[in-house]
Amino acid sequence: MKEAHTIIIGASISGLACAASLQKENVDYIIIEKQNQVAVPWRNHYERLHLHTNKRISSLPFKKFGKQIPQYPSRLEVIDYLDDYRAAFNINPLFNTEAVSINRRDNFWITETTNGTFKSKYLVMATGVFYTPKIISFEGMETFTGKILHSSQYKSGKDYKGQSVLVVGFGNSACEIAIDLYEQGASVCMSVRSPVNVIPRELLGIPILELSILLNRLPPRLADIVSSPLIRWSIGDLNKLGLQKMSYGPLEQVRKDGRAPVLDIGTIQHIRKGHIRVFNGIDHILGNLVYFKNGEKEKIDAIIAGIGYETNFIEMPNVDKKRVDDLRVSVDHQKNFGDDGLYFCGFWISPTGQIREISLDARKIAKDIARKER
16 A cells, blocks of 8 residues: 555646646645546547636636636636646656546545555545536437537547537537537537526726636625626627526526536627527427427437536545535535545535636635644
């Protein structure tokens, strides 16, 4: 059994942020990663992907994006930034090392991996909860004559030029994929079954999340009331576009549901211009025809299912799963962990930007571990 002071599991954004923050606090650590390089999720995303949050609030601790990088960095620019971040802090993960089970024993955390067993006083879970794609299930999908894939498998709209493509869902990835498909020459429609909140990426030239940081000081419902007129002025009436507006606002959505609203990067304008058509939820599929709940039907060549991910947990027999679920929606999430040396970074959906929240959490975790060791 290998002994370590602190183990970090995962070497993407959360793990790198925690490693650098622990270094600043002079805390020894080992970081393990099941893949053979850092930031693998970013390397596997679709080609068009950009950060939906501005770079000022999307940098990791102690290192900003370069001045030459645009306001909303591309996927490749984020990968370069993370590679530079690793080099700048000399972070050297144990690659090809996957955690398979975690137990609490004699006041230590025992982490069994594919590369040996580790015993540590502190353990930082930095894997994130969105890893396993949800299973695609539509009535009659076995009869479909085209391709059906999860959005995690999607790479580029150039593969669908000239085809009629249905994007299922209306999250941030689904909306950007729909734009990419249209820009690459596909005929695009979206199936949206649930009410949504849509907010502009910018208001009067100011990134919306910069304003959210200010509004976050207010109770969510009050903050939504304050911001509602500006959002409606910018986005317009969603009902006229075939979308249903949620009964509560975007900040309350984050707090109540643990899900982020859609940051509009142009999808709404494409819908308004008829470039992207909106349909109801899918009722069933028959051959190359997709039938929707309201009785409409459409001939479709390919379906991209932007239906999200299952909550992902390594087997942790001594940790209640509900404890981690609570972290994702708790206002005082930082108060809910650490007493037994177990920390979670990147598990909480924030109304002020996920990467910003990861950076704040990483520094808090490092300071808390350092404080306990004094």
